[in-house]
Amino acid sequence: MKTLRLIYHLARADFLERTRRYSFFVMLGVVLWFGYLSASGQFRMRVPPDYLGVINSAWVGATMTITVTLLLGWFGFYLVKGSVSRDYETGVGQIMAATPLSRPLYTLGKWLSNFAVLSIMILILMVVGIFMNLLYGTPDFNLWALAAPLLLIALPCMAIVAAVAVLFETIHWLRGGLGNIVYFFVFMIATVASGLGMASSTGEANRYRSFSDFAGWQLIGDSISRAAQTAYPESTGGFAFSITYLENPKMFLWNGIDWTLEEILPRFVFVLAAIGFALLAAVFFDRFNPSRVFPTKRKRAGSNDPEPVTPVEAIPVSNVHLTPLTGVQNRFRFGALFIAELKLFLKGQPWWWYTIALGLIAAQLFSEIEITRILLVVSWTWPILILGGLGCRESRHDTRQIIFSAPRPLMNQLPAAWLAAFTVIALMGSGALVRFIIAGETTSLLGWVTGVLFIPSLALTCGVLTGSSKTFEVLYVLWMYMLTQNAPPFDFAGMTPESPWYIYAPMVVVLLIITIFARQWQLTTRSSYR
Amino acid sequence: MKLVIEHLSKQYRRDFWGLRDFDLELGPGVIGLLGPNGAGKSTLMRMLATITQPTEGTIKWNGADIVRSPNTLRTVLGYLPQDFGVYPNLTGLEFLEYMAAIKGMDAKSARRRIDELLTVVNLVNAARRPLGGYSGGMKQRVGIAQALLNDPQLLIVDEPTVGLDPEERIRFRNLLSDLSGERIIILSTHIVSDVEATATEIVIVNKGCKLQHAAPEKLLQVLESKVWQWLVPSEELALLKQKYIISGTIRRNDGIQVRVVNDEPPTSEAQSVSPTLEDVYLSLVSHNGVTH
Numbered sequence: 001m002k003t004l005r006l007i008y009h010l011a012r013a014d015f016l017e018r019t020r021r022y023s024f025f026v027m028l029g030v031v032l033w034f035g036y037l038s039a040s041g042q043f044r045m046r047v048p049p050d051y052l053g054v055i056n057s058a059w060v061g062a063t064m065t066i067t068v069t070l071l072l073g074w075f076g077f078y079l080v081k082g083s084v085s086r087d088y089e090t091g092v093g094q095i096m097a098a099t100p101l102s103r104p105l106y107t108l109g110k111w112l113s114n115f116a117v118l119s120i121m122i123l124i125l126m127v128v129g130i131f132m133n134l135l136y137g138t139p140d141f142n143l144w145a146l147a148a149p150l151l152l153i154a155l156p157c158m159a160i161v162a163a164v165a166v167l168f169e170t171i172h173w174l175r176g177g178l179g180n181i182v183y184f185f186v187f188m189i190a191t192v193a194s195g196l197g198m199a200s201s202t203g204e205a206n207r208y209r210s211f212s213d214f215a216g217w218q219l220i221g222d223s224i225s226r227a228a229q230t231a232y233p234e235s236t237g238g239f240a241f242s243i244t245y246l247e248n249p250k251m252f253l254w255n256g257i258d259w260t261l262e263e264i265l266p267r268f269v270f271v272l273a274a275i276g277f278a279l280l281a282a283v284f285f286d287r288f289n290p291s292r293v294f295p296t297k298r299k300r301a302g303s304n305d306p307e308p309v310t311p312v313e314a315i316p317v318s319n320v321h322l323t324p325l326t327g328v329q330n331r332f333r334f335g336a337l338f339i340a341e342l343k344l345f346l347k348g349q350p351w352w353w354y355t356i357a358l359g360l361i362a363a364q365l366f367s368e369i370e371i372t373r374i375l376l377v378v379s380w381t382w383p384i385l386i387l388g389g390l391g392c393r394e395s396r397h398d399t400r401q402i403i404f405s406a407p408r409p410l411m412n413q414l415p416a417a418w419l420a421a422f423t424v425i426a427l428m429g430s431g432a433l434v435r436f437i438i439a440g441e442t443t444s445l446l447g448w449v450t451g452v453l454f455i456p457s458l459a460l461t462c463g464v465l466t467g468s469s470k471t472f473e474v475l476y477v478l479w480m481y482m483l484t485q486n487a488p489p490f491d492f493a494g495m496t497p498e499s500p501w502y503i504y505a506p507m508v509v510v511l512l513i514i515t516i517f518a519r520q521w522q523l524t525t526r527s528s529y530r
Numbered sequence: 531m532k533l534v535i536e537h538l539s540k541q542y543r544r545d546f547w548g549l550r551d552f553d554l555e556l557g558p559g560v561i562g563l564l565g566p567n568g569a570g571k572s573t574l575m576r577m578l579a580t581i582t583q584p585t586e587g588t589i590k591w592n593g594a595d596i597v598r599s600p601n602t603l604r605t606v607l608g609y610l611p612q613d614f615g616v617y618p619n620l621t622g623l624e625f626l627e628y629m630a631a632i633k634g635m636d637a638k639s640a641r642r643r644i645d646e647l648l649t650v651v652n653l654v655n656a657a658r659r660p661l662g663g664y665s666g667g668m669k670q671r672v673g674i675a676q677a678l679l680n681d682p683q684l685l686i687v688d689e690p691t692v693g694l695d696p697e698e699r700i701r702f703r704n705l706l707s708d709l710s711g712e713r714i715i716i717l718s719t720h721i722v723s724d725v726e727a728t729a730t731e732i733v734i735v736n737k738g739c740k741l742q743h744a745a746p747e748k749l750l751q752v753l754e755s756k757v758w759q760w761l762v763p764s765e766e767l768a769l770l771k772q773k774y775i776i777s778g779t780i781r782r783n784d785g786i787q788v789r790v791v792n793d794e795p796p797t798s799e800a801q802s803v804s805p806t807l808e809d810v811y812l813s814l815v816s817h818n819g820v821t822h
Contacts, residue, residue: 323646
């Protein structure tokens with residue numbers, strides 16, 4: 001009883017802290033908007049090419065479930081991740097560490113709070129779904145058909161996401177930006193695996209892999225596919241989820257998944273697996289013991305020390321004197337500030353980071369033009385973690401009051417920071433630049449210029465607006481992934497002949513204007529430093 | 531050199547004012563800002579440091595309105611906030627170089643100044659180590675150094691001695707005394723002895739309002755023959771606490787020696803003693819603005 005009470009209070013405090021944050025309401029708004037799009041049939045599940053279900057309770061519930069597992073499964077991780085880090089940063093962790101709180105109880109409490117944050121969104125979404133269904137749905141409203149997929153598929157999926165967030169936070173090297181990037185690929189691989197056993201469009205039904213289908217896509221997809229084939233025997237099955245508009249869709253009735261123990265039990269296994277992940281996190285959790293992290297830092301600190309310093313005797317306390325700076329004019333020098341920002345930007349990376357960066361630049365120079373393009377994407381992705389600090393470093397390290405009380409922080413520091421990032425991106429792509437000039441690749445060249453302007457601007461805007469590196473890291477990795485997939489709308493870098501680089505170039509100006517206004521607003525009206 | 535604050539107010543929520551109708555005129559010297567937690571000291575300092583804008587009122591530096599043109603003051607301002615961070619991957623030296631560039635100092639004079647400051651704050655030996663490995667007191671000293679980089683005419687230091695060991699605290703006090711000349715230094719602290727040692731003027735703040743602004747001697751004069759000391763049995767202490775403003779107690783083997791601020795002698799055994807700034811502070815704050 002005492003243990004349960006402890007977990008409850010740990011989770012409750014964390015839950016309240018998070019649900020009172022701005023980011024929670026932003027995410028809730030996005031989820032509700034997507035829920036509306038799902039319930040009103042604008043987000044479409046279909047059986048290719050044009051078989052569409054009649055909008056009823058089951059259809060709305062399933063569409064919402066697919067939407068929510070995709071949206072919250074991916075971005076929900078970034079929303080809930082950070083609660084353990086916060087305990088490190090605020091020092092609350094050290095207070096907790098001095099109590100009898102055990103490691104498994106702590107990680108379970110954190111998991112529960114993460115799960116509660118994601119669940120509350122699903123429950124609100126379900127209420128919206130019910131209202132929408134009553135407003136627009138078929139007369140035979142069926143609460144169970146609507147709620148079942150959300151409760152039995154979406155909630156267990158969120159349990160897993162919540163646990164993985166705790167696990168990532170307890171593993172030291174996954175706690176920061178690298179963890180955000182790793183999760184992007186982990187989720188992508190997991191969702192592909194989730195849908196792997198789905199009935200193919202050739203009509204060949206694969207065996208249902210219930211224990212890999214954590215997002216329930218195969219479970220829903222197979223059921224819908226079967227319903228379409230029953231109504232239209234010529235249908236070859238398959239499942240797609242998109243916003244595609246269908247001219248004359250062939251409608252069929254789907255009454256939802258026939259929930260038997262065989263379908264329900266694996267869902268509970270996912271919840272158990274989530275608890276398992278949360279307990280596994282306890283193994284990696286250092287219980288706020290800095291000695292488990294410090295040795296590497298000390299080692300690095302030592303290597304940063306270029307020359308041994310001869311100990312200097314402290315001046316006597318009674319003889320403290322500071323020479324006045326007479327005749328010195330404090331005149332702003334952009335060059336000095338730019339160098340300082342560049343140093344701040346590049347400092348703290350291990351030696352292999354620079355070695356790989358140099359290797360990538362050289363490889364761009366000596367590769368085939370198509371390979372150079374891919375290498376350019378990789379090179380521009382390489383400094384993602386340092387780019388993430390642009391515009392938000394002052395909040396992350398709490399130097400705002402010092403920096404913002406210096407002369408003209410908007411016109412001096414902000415442009416210098418942007419230029420430092422621009423220089424790094426330009427350097428990282430310098431091999432490709434030479435290669436494009438030699439090959440006379442005009443589109444690629446224009447894309448390169450757009451890229452070196454667009455990337456720092458995007459990073460700066462995200463950093464200033466959100467005060468965190470998370471948004472940029474998530475957005476940027478997704479964007480760069482789309483670049484490798486040759487998706488023209490995302491191609492700011494001239495990777496394809498259809499690249500709309502000419503749209504991204506003026507967008508740089510828009511981003512910078514937004515950034516200047518946002519920072520100006522922060523400097524003049526913000527009173528959150530209280 | 532003059533800093534004039536007129537009708538300054540800061541509203542955080544509809545029903546909560548951090549500072550209300552605050553007036554102050556300051557010239558060169560060390561101004562000790564005293565007040566309990568949440569009194570509005572940090573709010574005042576952040577507005578003076580151009581970090582937060584006031585809801586009402588004006589702040590004028592040598593006649594220039596710093597709310598409208600904050601850069602007039604920023605070029606000659608040194609500010610040490612109560613809570614601040616540093617960039618953990620930079621060394622102490624690099625951080626100060628960065629701050630010097632931010633403040634617009636030229637490289638040569640910045641380097642000279644940084645060398646001297648590192649000596650003054652006793653960080654020469656740690657200057658080339660990453661800040662991530664610094665102790666709380668060392669970070670505080672880096673903060674002090676950055677505030678002094680541009681030889682500021684207005685130096686605002688909010689709880690500067692927090693985390694400093696006694697030797698470093700005394701060093702800082704002496705540094706403030708050395709600096710106090712042709713500049714305005716605003717020192718906010720809970721440690722009355724720090725103010726006692728350095729301040730030429732004292733401002734006492736409570737609940738967002740100014741309770742007193744006077745030279746330390748003037749404040750002490752107010753309580754002359756109003757501070758009493760006598761020995762009481764331990765069990766009487768609770769009763770005395772309800773009746774009087776107790777500014778100090780010392781436990782002895784024959785009872786407790788209490789120190790009380792009161793217009794009249796509380797008992798016939800009570801002896802009049804010389805007032806201290808702590809007595810003045812407690813007396814004013816305990817009256818909760820009655821003396822305003």
